[in-house]
Amino acid sequence: MNPLLFTLLATLPLAPQGDAPSQTAIHWDARHAEHLLNRAGFGARRAQIEAAVEKGMATCVDELIEKRADVDPVLIQRPEEPSKREMRELDADQRRNVQREVRERDRRQLLEYTAWSMGRMQSGEDPLEERMALFWHGVFTSSSDRVERSCMILQQDQLIRDQALGNYGKLLEGMLKDPALLVYLDNQANRKGKPNENLARELLELFSLGVGNYTEADIKEIARALTGRGVDGHGLYSFNKGAHDTGEKTFLGQKGNFDGDDVARIVLAQPACPRYIARRIISYLEGQEPSKERLDEYAAFLRASDFELKPFLRKLFLDPAFYREDVLGARVQGPIEFMVGLSRRLGLETPPMVVAAGASLLGQRPFAPPNVKGWDEGEAWITTSSLMQRGNLAGLLLGVVQIDDVIRADDIEMSDTAAGDDPTMKERDALRTRKPLDKQAGLKGAGSAAYQALRRVQDSGWAPNLNFSARMQRAGASTDAQIVASMLDDLLAVPAPADTLERLELFLGNERTLLGLRDGHLFDGGYGAEMVLRRLAHLVLSLPEAQLD
Amino acid sequence: MKNEDTNSDERGSGLDRRQLLAAGLGALALANSAQARIRVFAPAGGEAGDAQPRTLVLVQLSGGNDALSMVVPWADDGYNKVRDAIRIGAKEVQKLDDYRGLHPELKQLRKLWDKRHMAIVEGCSYPTPNRSHFKSMEIWQTASLSGRTGGDGWIGRMCDAAFPEGAAPELIVHVGGAAPYSVFSRTHPAIVFQTPYSYKWVAPEDEDRELYKESGKDDMGGESKGQKRVLEHLRGVLNDANESSLRIRRAAAEYDPRVEYPAEDFAQTLKVAAALIDARIGTRVISVELGGFDTHNNQRPAHDACMRRLDAGLGAFLNDIIGTQAGRDVIVVCFSEFGRRVKENGSRGTDHGVAAPMLVFGEQVKGGLYGEHPSLTDLMDGDLRMTTDFSSVYGTVIEKWFKAEQEKVLDAQYPTLGFVEA
Incomplete structure (x- = not known):
């Protein structure tokens, strides 16, 4: 935005201070349009903003919520491991080779899918669906590090995409039968007489109610009701009747012979549920916690609309408080948003693997949240290191920085003595005797895989088409x-x-x-x-x- | 794409460009009074007069460590009867006395115990235990029973009490991905990085770097309170990054460890910790993390691997630094958000529990046992009861190690423990 234009705008009547519910309409302009397009999508471009100002707020919101691109459903490959009998006929070496090949194919499927998914975000088609899918992945977490078969991660992403703008209740029900989530939270091991509480606890704490709205006893009883829900050899949901505890359970004030569907029903009926979900959505999109009054209003609305998400988002995007001064431009972009936004604002056809690898380096590996709580949003993304790396990744996309410059260790003398800090003799000696890079610390794990991916893209001859x-x-x-x-x-x-x-x-x-x-x-x-x-x-x-x- | 084919005469004119830029920046600095916002700190190497530059290495074991499999009460029936598939039996355990022993993988730590460089503080937890990973971790990280409510982490508050505002930007360092909340501080924001070698901003020309260094020093932009607040924070981070980038990379490049560190993440982060301590750049707290402790299912192989990594990393680190001048001034404290339930669950794992021992290491640490082992039969909802408030361990570190006032940090005075000499 032109700073001069800003000074002028600052004198115009805008949203009220604070986020109290208000009927005061906003004066729709480029700032508001850019805000909406950034938060409900990724990286608003100049032409897009101009068109949005022209169209007006209501039309923009309508388009974001209703317009859908025609996208073919993704084909999910299930593992085709040879049967036990076939395996018996192989010798040990052959067996190892077969297993390695199955693993390799599986890993490739995840990489390809990750690329497809990053490409969807970059495309600018279905921006709100993409944005909300990213949000839900931070709520209903599952990590590809622990869910070893990629078909389950793909299937979970498809469920999330189906309901990203659909219905939270359906999403919750689906998740309680989602193979990736069941594996991630050990429900395979949750059996009659030998309950495993992991899924039950995270369901209440992170997926639906929030801390303080249930007891330890509720967790234990819900765990019993969820027994028997597991995954079959194809990575599909299966219910093991024999492992299900058919006894009477008491939780959240109800008593009965409950199963997993009852759990979803009873949890959804809790007053804390719409409140928790409304808070998660609003604080994600606004970058700040809503006030109590506003949360009351939105929780009641979510309940009244039976957890339908489109009316909720429409209400939010038409709410003057969504455009209040304290919210505009005051949110730190997450790594995936940063990479996608960067690419879009530069107008680049960035290879999707660069987007994924860059986001991983910045702390957000797609389909691999660090723990069941998902990613900490906002300022938590910025560290001394990640802030410099963001600049480096921008340089990479602009073609002024090479990946080897970022990880090379031998530039300490040449580049930085210019800054006035002369290395001591001892340091010079140390620099001279330095070990090769791969022997040095820490170039391992996800960071290193990301660097290698970036190097591969660079070596393939990709260069930004910029003018x-x-x-x-x-x-x-x-x-x-x-x-x-x-x-x-x-x-x-x-x-x-x-x-x-x-x-x-x-x-x-x-x-x-x-x-x-x-x-x-x-x-x-x-x-x-x-x-x-x-x-x-x-x-x-x-x-x-x-x-x- | 390095700009190979930019006009070659430009290359020879580096000095002119720099002079041009320097003159321009100088003029800007005169014109703008905002320069005073840069934090002032003691330059690197300014610790010569510091007689006792003590350091704390805080090791967070994330996921809820099953500490009964780490310090094993092998002689207690209360353990042997309820642990079947995951029991570490009397034959496997490295016996410390006739009641407890160390996990078989903790071979180097065993030697440190024998040398009296290791303390075990029994039964650590807090009143009103919470079994959520995140809530409980917050309580440990803030030393506040309400968890995160907007204030600093306990390390942040301790540094406020123990160190002046003009301390080096590297005062608190987290080596790893996201920093744990313990080190969250407004006055002493932590330096965070995963690998020292890529801890830098890269550009094709020196002039670009000069410009970049200025971009954290600008006067406040942003038109709303919210935007101003975030921008002020980001500018501070950028300045700290610029200040510390070269020092951190030098410290790591220069360091010549006395032992071989295994090529795995946890050990490597501790190697960086050793480099920072050795470089004496003003770092007082180093935070590292070892994850993988959430073992609900088929625990034994997963937990064994965690123990092996813990031993490999801490063993290398302590063997590296103990006996050096810098090493004398280091204390290591290990904690996890909770222990696990005494009775194993139905899937050869354990569910979330309560009390667990904390481990403390160092050359100046008085090795041995502190506090009382919780009963394995008098349980609270199937969990070990707290016998030591973890705040006592924090209080000991604050008061005896860093010579700061406990009350300023913990809002209360907790009894100190004897693992640090007064």
Whole structure:
């Protein structure tokens, strides 16, 4: 956004302070449109924002909620392991090979699906469905690290996509029969007489009611009701009648011979349930906890609409409080959003594996939340390390940074002595005797796999198809000041302060002078000018402001 | 895509560019008064006058460690009768006395015990135990029975009490992915990284790096309170990142350990911890994490692997630093959000429980047993009762190790324990 435009807008009547329910309509403008498109989707682009302002708020919200792209359902491959009899006929080596091949094929399916899923987010089709699917994955967590067969992860994602804008009650019922979740939370081992409480506890604490709305006794009894729910050899849901506890159970104030369906029904009827879900959705999309009054209103609404999600989201996106000053541009983007948003704002066809690998490096591996609570959102995403890595990934997408520069350890002397810190003799010795990179610390695990994926994409010859010069010209920018303003407007969701602008103009002016060009004539510089613009974009995308939307 | 074919005469003009930029930035700095917002801290190596730069290494065992399989009451019928599939029997256990013993994988820790460098604090928990991983972890991390309510973590509060505001940005370091809430601090935000080598912002030209260093120092942008607050936080993080990036990478590159650290994540994070301690860059708390302790199902192989990793990592680390000057000033404290139920469950695993021992290591630690072992028969809902409030362990670290006032951190005075000499 143009900072000048902002000063003007600040004087216009906008949403009331605080998030108290209010009938005051908002004055729909570019800021609001950008906010809605960012939060209900990913990385709003300039043309999109302009179109949204034109269409008006109600139409935009309608389109987000109702418009659907035609997407073929994904084919899920079930493991085709040879039968026990076939295996017996093989010798040990052959058996190992067969098993390795099955594992390899399974791993490939997960990678391909991850790529497909990142591609869906980047496409901008069904933005709200994609956004809500990502949200639900942080609620109904299952990790591909623990759920070993990818078909179950795929199946869970399909369930989430089916209900992402559907009905929370149906989603909950589905999840209590979802193979990935049943495996992830050990319900395979939850048997009559030998209850395993894991699923029951997380169901109440994280999937439906929240801490403080149930007792330890409720957990124990619900665990009994969930006995027998498991998974068969094809990775499909199966109910083991013999393992189900048919005795009487008492939980959440009810008594009866309950099974898993009863659990869903009784949990959904709890007053805490719509409240918990309303709070999760609102705080995710607004980036802040709602006030008590507003939560009361939304919880009651969710109950009255029988957990239907579309009316709930429509109400939220039409609510002036959703556009209040404290919410606009004040949310730290999560890693997947950051990578997808980056790619979209740059207008790149980024290989989906780059998006996935980048998000993994930043702490959010798709289909692998760190624990059953999912990902901590907001400021928790930003550490000293991840903030610099976000800049590095932006540089990678812009083609000004190479992946090897990021993981190389031998740049300590050359690049940083310039900063005025002279390494001591002892350090120089240490640097000279340094071991090869792969012997050094920590280049393992998910981080390393992500780096390798990035290197593979780079080695495959991918390079960003960018033409900032043309883009700036199209936007009517030619002077240093105009170019910086246009770049900030294109790439950031929030305005940058005056000193940032000044500094970036200074940078651009210097680089332009070095190319021997006068202000207003940068585009005569050809490829050299384009590289300067990319470096400028890199600096912009490494700003604190670039983390927000 | 390195800019190979940018005009080659540009390459020779590096000095001019830098001078140009430096002159420009200088002029901007004069024009903007906002520069004063940068935090001032003692430069690296400024610890010469610090007689006792003590460090705490806080090890979080995530998932709820079945501590009855770590410090095993092998001679207690209350253990042997209710643990069948996952029992660690008298033959397997490394006996410490006629009642308890260490898990068979904890071979290096056993040697540290023999050298009196290891303390076991029995039956640690807190009043009104909570069996949710997250709630219970929050209670341990905040040392507050209400968990996270917006304040700092206990390490953050301790650092407020023990260290001045102008301490090095590296005062608190978490080596790993997401930092645990224990180290959350507003005045001393933690430095967080997984691998030291990639702890940097990369750009094709030095000028870009100069510019980047300035971008945390800008005057507040943002038009709403909410946006201002987030931006202020992000700017602080960016400044800390810029300040610490080179020092951290140097510390790691320079470090020459005295032992071989196994090539696995937990051990490697501890190698980085040793490097930071050795480099003396002002780090006072290092946080690391070992996960994998949520063992509801078929526990034995999974928990055995956790014990092996714990032993491999801590063993290497302590053998590396004990006996060095820097190593004398290190204490290691291990905790988990809860122990597990005494009786094993129906699937050769254990469900969430309550009390468990905490382990403390260090050359200056007075090895041995502290507190009372909870009864295995007088249970509370099938769980071990607390015999030591974990706040006593924290209090001991705060008061005796860091010489700070407990009450400022814990809002109360807890009895200190003898594992640190007064």
